[in-house]
Amino acid sequence: MSDIDQSDVDSPWTAASSPPPVKQRTPQLFLEVEDKTEEAKTKFTELDACTYSSKAIGSSGQQEYMTCDCVEDWDSDIKRNLACSEDSNCINRVTSVECINGHCGCGKNCQNQRFQKKQYASVSVIQTELKGYGLRADKTISENSFIYEYIGEVIDEETFRKRMIEYDAKNFKHFYFMMLKNDSFIDATLKGSLARFCNHSCSPNAYVDKWVVGDKLRMGIFAKRTIMKGEEITFDYNVDRYGAQSQPCYCGEPNCIKFMGGKTQTDAALLLPEGIAEALGVTPKQERQWLKENKHLRSKQQSDDSVINEKFVSEIEINELKEADVSKVMGALMKSQDHHIIKKLIERIHMTNDDFINSLIIRFHGYKTLSTIIKEFKSEDENLVISILEILTKWPKVTRNKISSSQIESVIQDINKNTTNDEISSLTQGLLDDWSKLQMAYRIPKSKSNTSMSYGRNTRSPESEEPVSYRPAVDVLQPGEDPLPAGWEVAFDENSKSNYYFHRALNLTRWERPVASVPTGPKPPSGPRHGDRGTPKNGFKETGFARREEEKLKQEKESQFHKLQEKERQLQQLIQQTGEQERKKQLEEKLAKASAKLSKKSSSTSSNGHPSSASTEAKWTHVLAKHVPNLIKKYESEVGRDNIKGCARDLVKILAAKEIKKDPKSSPPRELDHHKLKKVKEYSKVFMEKFLLKYRAKHDKQVRHDKHRGTKRDHDDKNEDDDYEPTDLHDDKRVKKSV
The missing domain is CATH 2.20.70.10 (Ubiquitin Ligase Nedd4; Chain: W;)
Known part of the structure; x- marks a missing residue:
């Protein structure tokens, strides 16, 4: 390495410069490789869920369930609750928290229960040339999809270190440890799930993410990008935390680090998890570049036991939060136990003075998250405690609800009672005084017979419940x-x-x-009444x-x-x-008047120079027709080309009509933005699910009919024989998930 100017080394790291991109190779497909799943299952004991060496280990630190503010979105046609789906703005989903039946207002069996329902991707185990067993995608897996939960025995650090020595003594070739928290690890060596067969790659197609599921933390493997059918599923092990003996890396990627594991930390093992890096406003590429420039100073920067680049984190220049940053930062705060990272994230929140952004932070489990952090560090870092108290002081105060449910008030009372720091005492007393003036905002429970319609769907399931x-x-x-x-x-x-x-x-x-x-x-x-006669109660004549x-x-x-x-x-x-209530009523009246005015104005003729309805529809049809056929092409193998063409025509027609109805005067864009394309994709998916239900029912009926007549239906010609039946759907307005 060439000499580096000391001024460059000491300067804080910013996102101004970015290292060159890593070259990606074409993914190798293993479509013809033999399925070894059943053979591989004989090598370990398969677990349905993690086991825990003690009740407290693996705890999420949450004393009460974290609830989202989504409402039940029941589609009676496909018999599914669509609440909290991928493209929704569910505060639980975007902060890596699963909804729990009976503890959220989103209703039973919402779409944010993938760990609980074991909604795993279709995978199989294969034998690789150099890496032993590997995990293969049997169907295409879309970006950010849940692939599998990493299951095993959850053990404490002492047991983990003993097992590392024990497994090395037994000459185990592979290790299956994964850090859950600083003091707890998942060991899938002898007991686990198929996720244990995911191999390491220096340029992986999947990533591991930590989720809060009830009172436990759980680790899931998710698709980093679209994973093709037949592709091996890999993620970055960050293996130096777990392996005692170094092993050669056979991933074959252009950026391969050649070795993994061993007693000396490598640069790769110290890299921040991608979600944490995003929350801090940096990228892994920028961190690698920083490591390259500062490698010769490594021994002076931190101890060999460190699990992150502490010097790098301390030198990150952060900015106040924007709206898109809130979910990332709050999700990172829930997952991270590292003191350096937490301090940096709290600093970002402390810099934020916008009332709207601070209200968003509160909505994204702000009080519960800060309550957990302040309890953990109240005796270790008084400066961090002061920063959190100052954040709480400037947050908008409307009702006591979130303060009460987070139990943060009792934490502040305890600090106020025991602190010897005058500044902390003053801040805590001020908070307690302010909170004591707030009232609880409570609501009248809905009648069980009360249902409402939204976008053409019944928003209450057949098993409607009172708000939880x-x-x-x-x-x-x-x-x-x-x-x-x-x-x-x-x-x-x-x-x-x-x-x-x-x-x-x-x-x-x-x-x-x-x-x-x-x-x-x-x-x-x-x-x-006047004119009545009778004897009064006192016994005297009236x-x-x-x-x-x-x-x-x-x-x-x-x-x-x-x-x-x-x-x-x-x-x-x-x-x-x-x-x-009065403000809400006034707002509703204003919206109603504005809507009526807009409706009246839009009903006028097109003589004002606005484009005609026919012209607008043609333009929307042209724009949508560029994308819709590709979005539903994957169904062609089952329903045939003619049916797919018919579905595409109907989808384009329906979507164009909805856009015109939404805003008749505006001209369509030349290209759909990412947000609009996501909505079109989701709508198309639901449309095709409904169509497939009818298609398969008709197909099965025809097969039974042919069997009854003693004839065999030619399945190769089914694409030409089946008739397309259009299915109408209702619009579902979604917001893209921020990751």
């Missing part, structure tokens, strides 16, 4: 108490762990138990004077009762957040 944080409760009467007044119901709030009361008809909620009904209108007099006195007394009682009821109503209005 609000459960029906039993009103326990105290001695001397009367039952709840008419119209009032009781529910249990999971956040405060207590009952609250609501009046569905009047849209009122309160924490205190109501003692009387809220008046809904004037009541008719309940006394005797006279005109007596009737007048009795009516006067009743009027006074009714007046007092109405005053009490008016006070009750005022109390309800004080408790609930009427200001928020």
